[in-house]
Amino acid sequence: MLTLPYTSFRNNMKENMRRLHDDADVMLVTNRDPADNIVVMSQDDYESLMETLRVQSNPDLHRRVLAGMRQSAEGAEEEYDEL
Template identity: 55%
Template sequence: MVTAVAYTNFRKDLKSYMRRVNDDADMLLVTNKDEHDNVVVMSASDYDSLMETLRVYQNQYLRNKVQRGMEQIREGAATQHDITKD
């Protein structure tokens, strides 16, 4: 669930809210009198993850590849690979 905070309160305690967003891996809705001025604050790592998910979803080849992999897992046809070599 996204926490909401008024812009004036956000501004007064910016550092604390930024720390909370990063520590809790949650988003923060900063509200203003005009709802068109509302913004969402999230950690940079969460943003990067969201953008990567969006890129995969928008790329039909990658999206199909993920879907095939998910089907293989559901069917028990997946194999485990060691990707780290000493």
């Protein structure tokens, strides 16, 4: 995770945001009061993180994803006709 003071982030916002997007990285933007620190990431990375949390928090869905990963690793994928 990159760390940058708020003033530096603000002064170079366009470059910082492009870097975060292009590198799929996150940045901790710090302030004098640590309670005011923020984390910045691309929307795609945020949505991916939220979907991962959704899958992880649903035990049935999580089991199904793990079973599918095992099948794929064993070369036992099943093909389905598109609806």
